[in-house]
Amino acid sequence: MDKITAPDNEPLNFLKEFTKARIAIGSTGTSIPTKQWLAFKMAHAHARDAVYSAMNSDVMAVQLAEFKLPVLQLHSRADSRPQYLQRPDMRRLLDGYSANRLADQVTGNDVAIVIADGLSAMAIHENVLALLRLLIPKLIATGLKMAPVSLVQQGRVAIADPIGDTLCARLSIILIGERPGLSAADSMGAYITYNPKPGLKDNARNCVSNIRPGGLPYKVAADKIFYLVQEAFKRRLTGVELKDNEGLLTQ
Structure with a gap:
């Protein structure tokens, strides 16, 4: 089974206080956790919605x-x-x-x-x-x-x-x-x-x-x-x- 690195244990977690960038999101084997992947997809959808939004x-x-x-x-x-x-x-x-x-x-x-x-x-x-x-x-x-x-x-x-x-x-x-x-x-x-x-x-x-x-x-x-x-x-x-x-x- 792939080792799962919990985000709470990430050494760069303290940087989240200063940025909204995707850092210290954890890992599942060679990929990222499902929760973080879904959050990425949601953010991409919000960005597309913003581009096509009407004033x-x-x-x-x-x-x-x-x-x-x-x-x-x-x-x-x-x-x-x-x-x-x-x-x-x-x-x-x-x-x-x-x-x-x-x-x-x-x-x-x-x-x-x-x-x-x-x-x-x-x-x-x-x-x-x-x-x-x-x-x-x-x-x-x-x-x-x-x-x-x-x-x-x-x-x-x-x-x-x-x-x-x-x-x-x-x-x-x-x-x-x-x-x-x-x-x-x-x-x-x-x-x-x-x-x-x-x-x-x-x-x-x-x-x-x-x-x-x-x-x-x-x-x-x-x-x-x-x-x-x-x-x-x-x-x-x-x-x-x-x-x-x-x-x-x-x-």
Whole structure:
């Protein structure tokens, strides 16, 4: 009979306090215990569900009303989830209706907040309101002029570029569902871009990722985003040239 190593006896068990990664799961011969195999399969199913989950824009628009900012419900050129997953070019651009609706908005704003489903609408529904309750008051308190909040279905990070450009925003922040992992299907990321415009590459952005109760706490994330926004306006740039020096020791 194969020897069974109980997870409770694993020498690396103490590391579970610091990570949700699959470590110290035990073994049964040359394989893993059935319980751990079933947990892996369940996590994979949750990840697939997150990728194919749909954002309820109507519900989100009602919830976002608490911030007393106009909310625009927009859509990328990807008209279905399969097309979204297969055509990255179409999820970077707005469809015709959305582009026309944006063009009718008042321009000349400081910050444009964009919310997109990305690869996990679940992450948006579970995390975005809690983060914005901390972040938006910080931005408004500094006197920044807020553009309407753009709520985008079937969007990816780069879709904030044409939105920010059309709104003549000096900076865009897109909150988006991140690619699900096998330990987290509810992770949200924030991407900050100074002077957003079509054609920018990812090296023009700063990212704050893994925003969720089991990852980066909302207050820490809001403080980090606010710090990067302040530095972006001060230095007039974001991306690889904008380093996150917050909290570093000074000589």
